[in-house]
Amino acid sequence: SQTIHQWPATLVQPVGSPLSLECTVEGTSNPNLYWYRQAAGRGLQLLFYSVGIGQISSEVPQNLSASRPQDRQFILSSKKLLLSDSGFYLCAWEQGLNSPLHFGNGTRLTVT
């Protein structure tokens, strides 16, 4: 069966510090991968998506970046965090377009 792992679950970082959130998927190959952010207003904002290794599409210009070094690994990074980067970050995968998204447990990031 397929599983998705996302870590850490919670993170408190000072402004200006770097960020690295990792997401891995098991039990499938060549998934489409997504990073979403959920702010206090509850809406899901798409940050990045990837249809293959090294292929990253960005939806929102910001100080975040994403990388996909391996087929089932998706990393969200920042060189310098801003207060506005606080939120709940969710990784998700799908097996082909129009398939349901399967989400990780999320990372709650607080930038202080």
Place this chain on the structure above:
Amino acid sequence: AQKVTQAQTEISVVEKEDVTLDCVYETRDTTYYLFWYKQPPSGELVFLIRRNSFDEQNEISGRYSWNFQKSTSSFNFTITASQVVDSAVYFCALSFPGGSYIPTFGRGTSLIVHP
């Protein structure tokens, strides 16, 4: 623009009441897909249902049912005899070819079921 509107920000009911969560979508594409997801307090979103634009049959799964009406561009979700465990944020989503099938989510409806 393609978008999803969930006008109800929060709904509060008492256990055993029926409740309907509204979802209205906009798209110029004739082929598209609609989804509902549940986000319990733990945070992880859980897939509930997918419906494509050519299948207007309503669906029932236990206490859950979905009413898809293309004429009104709505895909509403009804929970019958609600339970406390149904308390969650529910998201409606749309994917369509014009958006590369990247899902667009509504802002969610928070459902609170009181015992």
